[in-house]
Structures are given as structure tokens and as C-alpha cells.
Amino acid sequence: MKLVEHFATGLDAPICLTWELTYACNLACSHCLSSSGKRDPRELSTEECKAVIDELQRMQVFYVNIGGGEPTVRSDFWELVDYATAHQVGVKFSTNGVRIDAEAARRLAASDYVDVQISLDGATAEVNDAVRGAGSFDMALAALQHLADAGFRDAKISVVCTRHNLGQLDAFKALADRFGATLRLTRLRPSGRGADVWDDLHPLPHQQRELYDWLVAHGDGVLTGDSFFHLSAYGSALPGLNLCGAGRVVCLIDPLGDVYACPFAIADEFLAGNVRSEGGFAEVWRGSALFADLRKPQTGGACSSCQHYDSCQGGCMAAKFFTGLPLDGPDPECVQGYGETALAAAGRVVPQPSVDHSHSPAAARAMRAGRGPVALTLLTRRPDSRPDSRPDRACEENPLAGLHV
């Protein structure tokens, strides 16, 4: 049996997992995949977080990708980072830079076990701030400067690719080089508030091709989190593991301790359990019916007869789910054009978000209500609310992406 087939049936524990520490955020990015903004009063306490870390240590989860919300606004953020690294759980965290001042940068530079990703969605303030909010470009660059000044090596600049910033790839690379950082490009998902802006932001077909060519040309120096495997249908596969990691080798713990199959799938349909329940995270990972289902062999469904299925495997589960497409059909951004056809088909129902922590959920709802397909969801329940057929390849923060296997 090939290694990848062992992975497909699930590991005894995740290799890594994403842990959103808080839904609180100082920004209100229009495409936030976790609809973050306000702190949820039910979020895990410091002691509960430490108990989770203890459990991850026992399970030998090698590292956590910490995000949010903006994780650094938790008053116990550094305490938890220190606790994790002292307990053999490495930390990579994503931040908009708000708390990365000179002192924090020095602290980070002194640690061997913490990696930092600064989010930036434009290589210029104009493009970035249109999505992430006024002042966010300058804030991110100030953080990068503090890290560079402190001697922190190899920070990551994490970019969600949109139709407005894909023309800036070379500028992003130059920016990363300027700070001694590594560029990390990831895919825009229609998750959270991303569902509201996906139609306006997702890359145009010709841009997908340009991105693919750029990634092929710059493959070694740029990280992608294995985000763009759906582009593999253009030709040769991009580096990465050809496997959906959701519930098999990765998962998400949200601020309330809810465990979801993947960070892009914060929806009731992908909720496996909660770390506060008896047996904790280990029991959710090992015993969840949803995860057991995800670890079964998958079929290609409508895509299985496509000659490109072997390379793209039908694309991303979350992207399909949040655009109201069947999980065993084409990805909405299928490079062969089948996604556009599917999106245009009648009867598509976009699922209503289960979770919304936006600063102004009313405004977010109004925005959604302004869109035809989404307004219908106020009245319509997605008929197959329990996904019964899933792609066998995923997405996301593939734990193996960028690692030297």
C-alpha cells in the first residue's frame, strides 16, 4: 500500500491542525473565512486551551497552525504559545501584525519553534486595504519590519489570491525578498464572509492559468499550502500530496472547542464534535462518525469520467459546499470549465452560514440578501444537508505541503 493510501484512511492523530484561538479581530476583512469580528464569550479559557495542548502533546501532534480571528489579541496568547512549545507542540501562527511590535519581534526571534505568517492581500496599500481595511497594509509592513529588525528569520507573507492581486505576484515576491521572508499564496475560498464576495474576488479563468504558470516557474521558492491542486488539471501536478486531508490528516479546532473537518468548512455539516466533551479531542478524532465517513474510499461522482480527474480529484470540498455545488461534482473553479456550467445550473442553493461573528452581522446579512441565490437560503434548507459523497482530495493547509518529505 502506498503511503498516501494509508493517509487516506486516516492517521492515529493529525500531523498538524489549525486552531482558531478567537473569533475576535481588529479587522473586518471582506473575505474572512471564519466570519470573525467579535469575541465569543464561550471561547476556551486559558486552562482549557492548556488542556488541549496537553492532549496534543500526548497524541504527538507535531504542530498547530494558530489563527483566528486575530489570535494575538487574546491576552493569554504568548502564554499559550510558550506553553505549546514547552510541551513539544510547535506553533505557526497567522496574524495581521497588530501586536507584532519591536518587543514581540525580539521574543519571536529568540524562539526556535515558532513560525509567523503575516497576512497581506495586496502588494500595494490600495489593493490590500480594499479587502482588509484602511491601514492594514501599513500595519502588516510594520510588523514585517519589526521581525526583520529583530533578526527573525524566514517570516511568511501569506496572500489570499484574488482577481485584484494576481497581477501583483512579482511585486509580492519582491516584497518578500525585501524582508527576507517567504511568499505563501493560498486560494480564496467561499467560506465565511468569503461567500459574500467570492463572485467579485475569485480569480478569472485567464488569471488561473497565469497563476498556474507562475507557480510552475517559481515552485521552489513559494509556498502554497497545497491550495491550488485544482489547477493541476492544466497539466503536470503542482507539488503536494494528492489527497484531501480533511478529517484524515488535518482538522480545525475553533475558539469554542468545536472540531471541524477542515479550516474552510466551518459549518454544521462538517462539525465532528467538541474538545470539551468526554474523551476530549482524541475521542473526536478517533470516534467521530463524520471523520470515519471522510476516511472511507471516495468516488469521483460526476467527475470520474473526466480525463483530468486523476490530477485534480474534483477539487475542494469546501469550495463546492459553500457555492451550493454537489460534493461529488466539479470544483466551482474547475479549469476545464465544468464549474461554471454547474454554477449556472438551476436549483443551486447556497448554504446559510452556521456561524457568524462579524462586527456587523446585520450588514453582512444585508449584503448577502442583496444577492439572488443567497437570499433564497433564508427560506430554503439545503436538501442534502449531510454530505454523503466527498471528493478524495482536498485542499487547505495540507500538512505535507512545503515540508521536506
Next chain:
Amino acid sequence: MTPRPQASLGTLTLHPQVSVRPEPFGALLYHFGTRRLSFLKDRRLLDVVRRLDGSVSLDEALADIPPGEVASFRTALATLTRTGMLISPTTSLADSHDTVGAPA
């Protein structure tokens, strides 16, 4: 990183920053310094790696491996050494610290 060439794989031991996690197919090795992940695709290789404590010789560690398979096990150990997962007990940690690994 270019680990210093080893004249012979006399004795080896796990790098102190490497964590070993058994899995049904073998084991996962994670190096916290380099962020490098490796896979042992054979439970017997895991047994060999666990035996390597810096004092037993490679021949002793490989004693239970059928002669026809010893060469492939030695190749696997050489790979783990080249990637910094295994080190010679005499190697200073500063020399063995891999600075190339790029996390995802």
C-alpha cells in the same frame, strides 16, 4: 545543510529535536528544528531506529533484519542521517542543525 560525510555509519542516534510517532504503517518522524517530516514505511525500521541510542553499532541494530534486506535498511538510515534526523553521537548539535527546512 550539508551534514559532514561519515566515513562509516558506526553508531547513530536520533537528533534530540526529533519526535517519533508510531503509526500502523510504520512511523512519522518530525524534526522540530528543521520542520522536516519523514516517514518510516516499515515497522521494523522503527524498531531499528529505536535501538539506535548512540552506543549500539549499526550491525547490532540491524541484527534482526534478513540479510537480503539489510542494504535497503542501511540506505534508509543513510537518508535519515543526510536529512539530520539521525546524527552521530560525536557530531555537535551546532553542526547538525539543519537551517534549510521551510515550513508550509
